[in-house]
Amino acid sequence: MRALQYRTYGGPEVLEWAEAPDPHAGPGQIRIVVRAASVNPIDWKTISGAMSGGEPMLGTGYLGYDAAGVVDETGDGVTGVAVGDDVFGRGRNTQAQYAVLDSWAAKPPSIDWAVAASAGVAGETSERGLRLLDVKAGDTLFIDGGAGGVGAATVQMALARGANVIASSSEANHDYLREIGATPVRYGQGLAERVRAAAGGPVDAVLDVAGKTPVEDLISLAPEPSQVVSIANYAAGQDGARVTGGGADSQPMQALAQVAELLAQNKLVIKVQTFPFDRAAEAYRISQSGHVRGKLVLVP
Numbered sequence: 001m002r003a004l005q006y007r008t009y010g011g012p013e014v015l016e017w018a019e020a021p022d023p024h025a026g027p028g029q030i031r032i033v034v035r036a037a038s039v040n041p042i043d044w045k046t047i048s049g050a051m052s053g054g055e056p057m058l059g060t061g062y063l064g065y066d067a068a069g070v071v072d073e074t075g076d077g078v079t080g081v082a083v084g085d086d087v088f089g090r091g092r093n094t095q096a097q098y099a100v101l102d103s104w105a106a107k108p109p110s111i112d113w114a115v116a117a118s119a120g121v122a123g124e125t126s127e128r129g130l131r132l133l134d135v136k137a138g139d140t141l142f143i144d145g146g147a148g149g150v151g152a153a154t155v156q157m158a159l160a161r162g163a164n165v166i167a168s169s170s171e172a173n174h175d176y177l178r179e180i181g182a183t184p185v186r187y188g189q190g191l192a193e194r195v196r197a198a199a200g201g202p203v204d205a206v207l208d209v210a211g212k213t214p215v216e217d218l219i220s221l222a223p224e225p226s227q228v229v230s231i232a233n234y235a236a237g238q239d240g241a242r243v244t245g246g247g248a249d250s251q252p253m254q255a256l257a258q259v260a261e262l263l264a265q266n267k268l269v270i271k272v273q274t275f276p277f278d279r280a281a282e283a284y285r286i287s288q289s290g291h292v293r294g295k296l297v298l299v300p
């Protein structure tokens with residue numbers, strides 16, 4: 001098969017769409033013929049070497065953490081899904097012709113492959129953030145970084161729970177935030193004041209998606225420091241906020257089932273821009289710029 005790969009750390013120019021060994025489904029896993037795989041910031045962080053802990057590059061690296069496609073192998077112990085089913089979900093090395101998924105849900109028939117592929121990491125991360133913050137109907141949630149992959153999914157998944165959502169973005173994305181149901185505020189100096197003014201009352205929870213605002217500013221908005229959860233500022237824990245990286249606090253199968261239902265009901269709509277696999281570098285460059293609206297997706 002072909003897979004997106006790199007042999008040396010660097011920028012998007014190190015990417016190659018080239019031959020790779022076929023993966024196979026292990027116990028509890030499925031393999032899919034990939035119809036679309038999304039780009040997440042962790043992909044360009046990985047090729048840059050930032051995730052390597054200072055270790056030199058050994059062998060070939062592969063990329064991608066979510067995808068949508070047609071099941072063509074099921075591993076031992078897998079139930080409830082069969083060869084030929086259309087699914088989306090999360091795995092490793094998904095930016096390839098075949099990918100192994102560790103968690104998945106049935107793709108709603110009305111949902112495009114690229115949209116379904118976008119919902120794996122973004123959807124699971126959103127579900128996790130909202131669950132950790134216990135966001136309920138009537139709560140006011142502030143999302144710092146609401147227009148990108150995780151942010152836009154979280155806006156809509158919080159609205160589906162009946163929450164009021166205030167979200168930050170650049171001015172250029174304010175209309176987009178309004179379109180998906182959030183009250184937009186500009187990020188940067190004075191952010192906390194603007195959020196307070198937009199909330200007009202207490203803020204119950206803060207999800208830090210971008211990891212760029214000083215955590216003390218975010219904590220000043222919340223009823224207590226632990227009601228700030230960050231997915232991108234790993235130092236935030238020192239100030240009493242909570243940090244989640246998706247280990248033991250992740251419930252991926254339940255999260256993806258919830259995401260599939262919201263997609264089917266049009267309560268979660270994901271704006272996508274697609275690129276063929278052999279033009280992945282263009283998508284990576286846009287992702288690396290840090291100003292994505294919705295999701296970037298690679299397709300065969």
Ligand SMILES: NC(=O)c1ccc[n+]([C@@H]2O[C@H](COP(=O)([O-])OP(=O)(O)OC[C@H]3O[C@@H](n4cnc5c(N)ncnc54)[C@H](OP(=O)(O)O)[C@@H]3O)[C@@H](O)[C@H]2O)c1
Pocket residue numbers: 040041042121125144145146147148149150151168169170171172173187188209210211212213230231232244245246287290291292293294295
């Ligand atoms: N811990 C986890 O489990 C987990 C899971 C998934 C992702 N992540 C991390 O979470 C981060 C976001 O992921 P993503 O997929 O949503 O990224 P993305 O799609 O690239 O979106 C980034 C968003 O950040 C916004 N932004 C840029 N500068 C900002 C600032 N100073 N303040 C507030 N917002 C700002 C941008 O809005 P504008 O375009 O309007 O500037 C853009 O919409 C990445 O660092 C990623 O690695 C962590």
